[in-house]
Amino acid sequence: MARDEQILEAAEKLFYERSFDGVGVDEIGQAAGVSGSAIYRHFAGKEEILATLFDQAIDALLVGLSDPKDDPRDELRELVDSFVGFAQANRMLAGIWEREHRSLTGTYKRRYQRRLKLYIERWSDCLGKCYPGWTEGRLRTAIRAVQALMMSDATRSGGASSGREIGALLSAMALKSLEVLDLPGWSDAHLDA
Template identity: 70%
Template sequence: MGRDEKILEVAEELFFERSFDAVGVDEIGEAAGVTGSAIYRHFEGKNEILATLFDRAIDAMLVGLTAPHDDPHQELRQLIDGLVSFALTHRRLAGIWEREHRALAEPYKRRYQRRLRRYVERWTDCLERLYPGWSADRLRTATRAVQALLMSDATRSGGPAGSKDVGPFLADMAVRSLEALGGERNGKISKRSVSTTDH
């Protein structure tokens, strides 16, 4: 393992266990087997380390995604399953991504927001196809809520429950919760919903 990788591995563990603000460069260096000052030969500082971990988190979320499906039901399922897989197989990255986004400093924050926007738009475009008529703000709200649900078990204190069916269970809950978008809207009732029997 290269020195960069070792530093990132150690920082990921420390940021997840103790939070970004509670960990110093010297602590990362000591755990990685280098001096704190030596880290600056590999990264500009703690902020770049966090930004690199965020890049890895988004890469991991995107790796399983193919081109958008013509069928929005299948597209939604792919998005949900991809996030569940990320949360369960990259628990520490998922926890950092969920809890530490406010700690990102400029210019890393702008880069992260650009990448995240593309990912969120994939969700909102899908939901717009399933449930037309909702505002972009409301669809982003629904997206954030569902993503928090899908990440909840993997990132909770004490670690994931470990049940083999937790992923499918959360995925089914996500699909069903989004059916709320097919309910009352502006005084009208939409008959559209995501059918769980299709999956």
């Protein structure tokens, strides 16, 4: 394994267990088998390590997607299943992503937001086709809520449940929860009243 991969793996474990703020560069180095100062040959610092982990998370999500489907409901099912699969297969990374995304600043934050925007736009476009009449802002609220639901088991303390059944349950719950966007009487106009 390359040294930068060892550093990322050690940081992922430590950030997951103790949080971004609870871990120093020297501790990451020790866990990776290098001195803390040696980390700076691979990364500018702890924040770049976190940004790189976030890049890996977004890459995993984007790689899991195929081209948009003709039927937006089929695409929505794929988006949901792909996200659940990501959360189950990358438990620590999903937990860090959910908990630590506010830790990024400056260039790293802008890079993360730009890359995440590509993924969220895919969700937003799909939901807009499945549930027309909702504003972009409300659709993004629904996306955040359903993604939190889908990561809830993978990121809980005490270990995640695993298995195909849990993934299927989370996918079904996510899809069912989005159906509220189709209920009579629920619309942006209703919420603004």
